[in-house]
Amino acid sequence: MTDKFIFRFVAIVTVVVILLVVLLNRHMIPGPAVAPAFTPYLPMLNAMLNGTCTVLLLASLYFIKQGNITVHKRLNIITFCLSSLFLVSYVLFHYLMRNETVYGDLNGDGKVLGDELVIYGLQRKIYLSILIPHIILAAGVLPLVLLSFYYGLKMEVVKHRKLVRWTFPIWLFVTASGVVVYLMIKPFYHF
Template sequence: MRSDKTVFAIIGLLSAAVIGFLFWLIYFKTGASVGDNGWVSSLPAVNAFLNALTAIFLVTGYYAIKTNDRELHIRLMLAATLTSACFLVSYVTYHHFQGDTKFLAQGWIRPVYFFILITHILLSIVQVPLILTTLYLAFTKKFQKHKKVARYTFPIWLYVSVTGVLIFVILKWFN
């Protein structure tokens, strides 16, 4: 069996690879052409829906563990992980074709939007290794350590999920 140290190193390397790939995808890769297919333009709404589902699963999973319903907690956390993974696939697909999304609105909403976006991005970077570590600790039944890490993972994951929906709404209403 691998030592925790080895697993945490793998989680760190995997997280860095994912974050590096996403940074390149969004800021350096030009969008690919999809012709007249409008399906790509529907992906931001799909992403917002997946983020909303993730937030719901997280909150209900938190409630489940607080009421000592471990089985429900496990199912809900796995559902949150699955919807987050589906989000990541959809997000990568969208940005592969679309490239970077520009925010063109002016006025009071601009600094609000960029504050939300920047905190969302920074915390999503932190979120990747936290989620993987929290899952690893749960799967290896290291529940005391799992609980300690989850205290940070939960609010960050929830914030990133909720602000993902908020970013979509702001882009739709103001851009």
């Protein structure tokens, strides 16, 4: 496989994934009338996957700093697989669940109490200040992860290191902030 083919493949995968997520979040892809019983557990699964990936990324950094390339590779492959599982679970949740969860909506009626209660207003601003960069960086990290893996598996160390300087902190932020976002929005789930 040539670099040109890989770049095109990464671009196509990235565009398809982002488009799918946008369409699902805008409810432009019809899901089932009734969500399966396991659906409410998917956000918790996603948070657990993100938390595990955060720990694995930090362990991977530790082992590469120790010069242990074998463990570094294995941890990154596991992290990549878990992140892929997260993506499937995330897409599945948004396909199956049609109810919109809004931060500050205690009654489940779509009315945000954050505007009425000062504490929820402040918490909502904090939540959005974490959620917005999480979403933007989650969309941007996919091609970086794919290309980092490509160069790492090919043992093109110079290209891999150069790219991972950006990939690692973004991927780490996305996985860690995903857990924080879940913990903050969990009290407002109505399913």
